[in-house]
Amino acid sequence: MTASLDPAAVIAEFIDAVAPYDPHPGTPPVALLGVRTAHGDQVFPMSDHLIRAMCRALASYRDPEDRGECVDCGGRHLDENLHCRDCGRLHGILGQVIADHARRVARSDGGNAPSESA
Ligand SMILES: [Zn+2]
Numbered sequence: 001m002t003a004s005l006d007p008a009a010v011i012a013e014f015i016d017a018v019a020p021y022d023p024h025p026g027t028p029p030v031a032l033l034g035v036r037t038a039h040g041d042q043v044f045p046m047s048d049h050l051i052r053a054m055c056r057a058l059a060s061y062r063d064p065e066d067r068g069e070c071v072d073c074g075g076r077h078l079d080e081n082l083h084c085r086d087c088g089r090l091h092g093i094l095g096q097v098i099a100d101h102a103r104r105v106a107r108s109d110g111g112n113a114p115s116e117s118a
Helices: 007-021 048-059 092-108
Strands: 031-037 040-046
Touching: 007 031, 007 040, 007 048
Parallel strands: none
Antiparallel strands: 031 040
């Protein structure tokens, strides 16, 4: 699959890719999609089959940056180390170990008994 960054070309590619599987080719479009770029305007007829194909593509889409949600702030900007860029929470096994350790330190703060059973 070629990675074209021309929006109209990308839409045309998608239409070409799904058109051969349209069970009812030639039926009237259910919508017209207008695309205005620096190269001009283009209008694409959208078949029911095309809309359904877009729905399936969306359902199976997973963004490469998607590493889940932060359990603390609900943000969706976890880096490759599962570190929340929004609130700083560290996720994953290491994040859990660090969070547990921080809780133990906080509980034992002021006392002299850090060796409580976790
Ligand atoms: Zn967060």
